[in-house]
Amino acid sequence: MAEPTFRYHPHPLASGSALRIDHVCSVCGMARQIRYQGPVYGRQPDSLCLHCIHSGAASSALSISGGSDGDSDVAAMFSDAVDVPDDVPLSVVEEITQRTPGFAGWQQEAWLYHCGDGAAFLGPAGYRELEAHPEALAMLREDHQRYGWSPTDTEQFLRGLDRTGEPTAYLFRCLHCDTNLASWDVG
Ligand SMILES: [Zn+2]
Ligand SMILES: [Zn+2]
Structure with missing residues (x-):
């Protein structure tokens, strides 16, 4: 099956947010070849595939209810919603924070x-x-x-x-x- 593509994170393997390795995804239970290795602001899965990030399944399965980052209405899952300009639609912020692989930095x-x-x-x-x-x-x-x-x-x-x-x-x-x-x- 083709790997999903992300509008806001086009090359997760090249960016270091994903790794090519055979694994069984903790969320979908499928044998996958590409494993996410960025941050998860929620319950930590043993292993997570990019399909589950793309579909939103990971965000639903791993989110800790009642959690809020205080800075926006969006529950951050893979990256934080901070300093978002007013002209950016909420749907974009949701796609980036909940259905797009994040990246690990020294700070959030x-x-x-x-x-x-x-x-x-x-x-x-x-x-x-x-x-x-x-x-x-x-x-x-x-x-x-x-x-x-x-x-x-x-x-x-x-x-x-x-x-x-x-x-x-x-x-x-x-x-x-x-x-x-x-x-x-x-x-
Ligand atoms: Zn999966
Ligand atoms: Zn521009």
């Missing part, structure tokens, strides 16, 4: 939005990966400026970004205008 990660829609998550990125996307680097510089970092500190920080280490940046692409976006965290 926020999805990025652009042009009134969720952006597609491409994967973690270090300075080398970001250099190919000047607008994403510019976005990080603006972020730091807002937080009062000096340009020297910012450049030092950016050059220290590591795809597999800490700190890491997270690369997204707008599905409408193709702008590359980046978020970052420090552990």
Whole structure:
């Protein structure tokens, strides 16, 4: 059976949120080849397939009732709904947080939005990966400026970004205008 595709997370194997390994999914009980290995904000399954994320079965089966992240009306399952712009429909936020593979960061990660829609998550990125996307680097510089970092500190920080280490940046692409976006965290 073909693996499901996700509008907001097009390459979960490449991004590191899924692993190619034979397993039996805890939610559907089926033998599957691709296993989710991102965060679950709910009951922790032994093993979870991408089909169950895509269909919403995982979100229903694993959600802890009464849970709320306080920041929105949406019960987050695989990523949190924080800093969602007002022009993004609730249905998009639901699809991203409940039916899209999340990604593990050093802190709880926020999805990025652009042009009134969720952006597609491409994967973690270090300075080398970001250099190919000047607008994403510019976005990080603006972020730091807002937080009062000096340009020297910012450049030092950016050059220290590591795809597999800490700190890491997270690369997204707008599905409408193709702008590359980046978020970052420090552990
Ligand atoms: Zn499953
Ligand atoms: Zn855009």
